[in-house]
Amino acid sequence: MGTTQLDTVPEPKYWHLKTVLSDALDSEFAVGEILPNERELAARFGVARATLRQALEQLELEGRLQRRRGVGTTVAPPRVGVAVDPARRTWPGGSADDWQPDDADESDTVPAPVGRLLETAPGERMHIVRRSRVTHGQPVAAELLYVPAAVVPRCAAAAPLGAAGRARAVLSALQELPLDGQDHTVELGSARAQDAKQLDRLPGAPVLVVTTRYLSGGRPAAVAVSTYRADTCRLTFGEGEAVSVAAG
Secondary structure, three states, X not given: OOOOOOOOOOOOHHHHHHHHHHHHHHHHOOOOOEOOOHHHHHHHHOOOHHHHHHHHHHHHHOOOEEEEOOXXXXXXXXXXXXXXXXXXXXXXXXXXXXXXXXXXXXXOOOOHHHHHHHOOOOOOOEEEEEEEEEEOOEEEEEEEEEEEOOOOHHHHHHHHHOHHHHHHHHHHHHHOOOOOEXXXXXXXXXXXXXXXXXXXXOOOOEEEEEEEEEEEOOEEEEEEEEEEEOOOEEEEEOOOOOEEEEOO
């Protein structure tokens, strides 16, 4: 990568630098190769490290770069197409579902947005199922599935089964209910500490958050909050699915 004069460029410096770096990634670096450190890159392009970080963050957001724990910033492979609910009109945990149930517990406290989507009263008991998804040997998504205890009442007897057993019991109980439909919203976010650890990312790494609400018997019956790695995932949805994208 040669030195580039950016002072006379009318667009923001970091945006132009992002374009220069993107071209270099195509011509000078291989997938998985580690980039020079920030000090060296900033000196090479004659920019402040803050400007460089902005450009690198944008390239990470676009899936061109990955920040890896203990390694540094590497050139990312092409994004993997990940289908969101490939088998339409099915509950989580169905036969075509490739998510892995990890554990489950109960709580009377849920995030306010989830409570609004489920139309539940404060303090209502809730099953919270944690699931993970692996594609081509790497973790690509983590999920929290919220199911009101009143929707699957017989799962109360599943407590002695252990965390994974309770998760499977909740998912199995959902399969017995009629599914009226579902809707999705997608927003860009930053990985929280727990999600980052599960997805092998650094906290604050870009993620895509897909919130799916499931309807049964004319009312909301479950809400899944699925966090996908934005650096490796390209989400696809089934034809006819209602999808809205919100600003993060």
